[in-house]
Amino acid sequence: MTAMTSSARPLLNRRLAEFGTTIFAEMSALAVRTGAINLGQGFPDTDGPEEVREAAVRALRDGRGNQYPPGPGIPELRTAVAAHQQRRYGLSVDPDTDVLVTAGATEAIAAAMLALVEPGDEVIALEPYYDSYAACVAMAGGTRVPVTLRPHEGRFRLDLDELRDAVTDRTRLLLINTPHNPTGTVLTREELAAIAELAVERDLLVVTDEVYEHLVFDDAEHIPLATFPGMRDRTVTISSAGKTFSFTGWKVGWITASPALITAVRSAKQFLTYVSAGPFQYAIAEALALPESYFEDLRADMLTKRDVLAAGLEEAGLTVHRPSGTYFITADIRPLGETDGIAFCRALPERTGVVAVPTAVFYDHRELGAPFVRFAFCKKKPVLEEAARRLKTAGTL
Template identity: 35%
Template sequence: MLPSSAKRMTNVEFSKIREISAKAAERANAGHDVFRLTLGEPDFDTPAIAQAAAFEAIKAGDTHYTPNTGIQALREALASKLSNENGIPAKAEEIIVTNGGSEALLDTFLALLNPGDEVIIPSPAWPNYDSAAHMAGATPVHIPMESANGKFISPIEQIETSITPNTKILVINTPHNPTGVVLSKEELQELANLATKHNLIVVSDEMYEKIIADETPHYSIASFPGMAERTITINGFSKAYAMTGWRVGYLHAPTAYYPAIFRVHQFNTACTPGFAQQAALTLLKDGEQAVTEMKESFQRRRVLLQSALEKATNLTVMEATGAIYLFVHVQHNDSNIRDFALRLLDETGVACVPGTAFGSAGEGYLRLSYATSEEDLLEAAKRLVAYVG
């Protein structure tokens, strides 16, 4: 018998988000109608100025290794962005350019967690937090988010009662995937107080920070007094700049944690391609118009989809002003929301992600991505409303 795989990997599940997407693709390949409200991927092309910058970089020979931490000009621009836009006292030497936010998260968890450590994750949550914790040999502790007046809020009291001597990291995600919630300044202050009181490291995922509607402000917890020294901020270009396939993310880490995270990154992926970094640098300098146009389009789609769904008595659309999702509670007769989502796809062609793809706290909900055309959104909503009544 061959040696077995690492035991810690038995707790790492395959993505349940991709399950529905794969089945939707099968249906489409068979010639059936499919309306995909699944993946969190902007349906825009990467802005032309970024494409041009990458082409020029390639023609100039920028196809070799870059410094492990990223090209200096990009790191300086990112430090300036974090300082000026987010209020985080960042320096270039505290930045690591990564292969997407996923790598930034995994590098951070592998660098900071020991077997037996605990990671608090308000749920439902992006499944990578859970997987990265397991890969590091740590234990994810899921705290269900509270629902009040049609909106998810931070479960402050439940988080505090769940803190043990083994708790090391508190995960914060704002704007939030999958619920679309943007945490308020007051909520973040309460979380900052908890982290300080219990001496926790905060990992703040802010990937959707530029996709916020209704003039809702975004706050970075690392900008709060006393938080920069204990917060790793993770961000990237995938969502705001429609660069999912370019794999350009970054993290800001304080001096105490930077060397360990850098070591993981150095031996994990070495560096992000130089031409992709040049494209990202160009967008940091001149890409705000493209961001604004995409943001305005997403806001129109959100309003359009929400208005269409509110016609159904058996659907409750939760309040959401950030990211590219609506989280919708469904009254149905199936044994669980996954079975309902599969039946919905089978019988109507509407593909949505079951809330349990983001943990058990998502039971009863569907995540609907509105990163698709207005025409498809309206038809998907029409079919979903007619299906549930």
Template identity: 70%
Template sequence: MSPNHRLSAFNTTIFAEMSALAAATDAINLGQGFPDTDGPPEIREAAVCAIREGRGNQYPPGPGIPELRQSIAHHQFHWYGLSYDPEAEVLVTAGATEALAAALLALVEPGDEVLVLEPYYDSYAACIALAGGTRVPVTLHAGADGFTLDLDELRAAVTRHTKVILLNTPHNPTGTVLARDELSAIAELACEHDLLVISDEVYEHLVYGNRQHLPIATLPGMRERTLTISSSGKTFSFTGWKVGWVTGTPELVAAVRSVKQFLTYVSSGPFQYAIAEALRLPDTYFKEFRDELAGKRDLMVTGLREAGFTVLPPRGTYFVTADIRPLAAAGVPQCEDGPAFCRSLPERSGVVAIPNSVFYDSTEGAPFVRFAFCKRRGTLDEAVRRLRNLGR
């Protein structure tokens, strides 16, 4: 019996492969994006309290507990001025990954085209395939200041079969944060062609420097055609809790809920109560967390440059992309492409990274690798020290 042909191109994820390699070689894992410290202790204790008090130990409501849906609605209004009805316009999911899967399965039919920014998070491709849709990548091009979106290429990619623009900002893996003029152009395109937008905003609070995160749903004509997705894992450093959410119009959220109920139905009961409290933490928490990660980003960018990489500094997320071509030019072995480099790096330097090429349909990602800097400073210091020995 053969498996579903739609998934024939998808095997073990690169994250599983590289994390297994990290464990086998006792290397520092800067590949998969998870912190090596837990989030706020009071939020952890809130989950413990919920378990002890029997809140969420049995099936929670299908759309999510009321307290969390209210906190999500409050968060969207507090930070962005977006008003959502917690009863009809907010849905709690098993992390952003389920939210993305359920949204694509709900909105995409066989033959529909989905525009994605390339490189793209690997689950996008699998979920589009499961829905029977066609993935149409629009490449973010590398430059001295990072990655940029060519709006003319985006417009040219739209056809009569286009149904959805799958947006990701702040963007994983490049760290790109789309500016207002870019988002406005995307919004105009969506309105002109009557397209739906699924906006993955899980790194919304991790934006550095003078760039700010702007949800596309805030722009004219976009609230009624946008599903916004986020989660607690990246903002609060509890990635294992898998608490995500979707906000949008009642019709769009109901469509996602109709799929979600046959995926997990419900999940993360006690953790939902804890995240309801986390979303109402004072603004100082979000600022201090962002500033802490900005310092780690700077540490990693400097260390990678000193090790001989060309670095494309991120404006958001907790990943930094590095170009291995200068190492190849300097005679460092096994630098012919990102996958070869990353598979040899744990043995050579005791560090694990992710090759960006697995997130591309084109060949533009071949020389790029991604490092996660959401780790303890001591861990990052040691990783940088090891990487400096690459050319020796």
């Protein structure tokens, strides 16, 4: 039996017509087909701390979270999130009114857009941006307005004048990601202060994606935008457990914001997953209380891996933009005589046995991202060393 369709109207909602299969699915399938090392999708190849995994097992066995958890999240996790914000950033957060647990940061972003954006509203996002941003703005009926981060002296930089000029009377919200995926840029205190001043001046809401908050390197410092004057009551701060604790499949995220903003976002979130990850919420509550040495070791390990892969990419002839945060490296393929990152990444597995992701798919202005590709270094060190060896010795780069 075939489904009845109307030739006058496509099946897919027009707001999503531009979004097909994600580049991550395409590249991961290519990695499987070719047996290549997958440095495209950003997931670790090892699990996180054993004590956190055991905490999840213990919760399952004790019957905690096996049925629907509370809509805002279990009290233990909300309390742990609040304690984390106070301990690290001096942010006073009420676990009963200022925290909402979500199915990862992706749902948090979706719920925030659906709750806060109406048709006709403009949402400014830093380009390149994580692909779900565009889809979530579209589902909300908003219009995305990209402000491009451009490479300068080894770092992708935000032009604050361009950001200010992008704001119009229709601008509702700034969608800020720092540490930034895919470029690895960490916005400075001065840049964040300027964003905060602009938001206050133009009475804008701000949604900040801070999932890589614990992965900052060298002299970079992660500073939540909510800590700046005038931002506490207009900022929705998003983070999650996946990147920090290497349990990406658990999909445990959270929002911290003022009670009014939490109430608004929860109104949308309750009709998405409703609740999720019950036993895992108990485990992440314990994870957030791990000693500071865990977070220091995580950064040190990722920094070593960053430098291993960066050196390998440089030896292969690419121009490398060493990230100040996240676990991704952006490389420029133009020194190899290449200009089309999409074609380059589709051919790379057969040429070298390594998979990367073309950064152009994260741009509205595709031409600006055309020569850049992204590699993930959240893999075991021997895997990265082998990937570097393959890239260097392939003979076709």
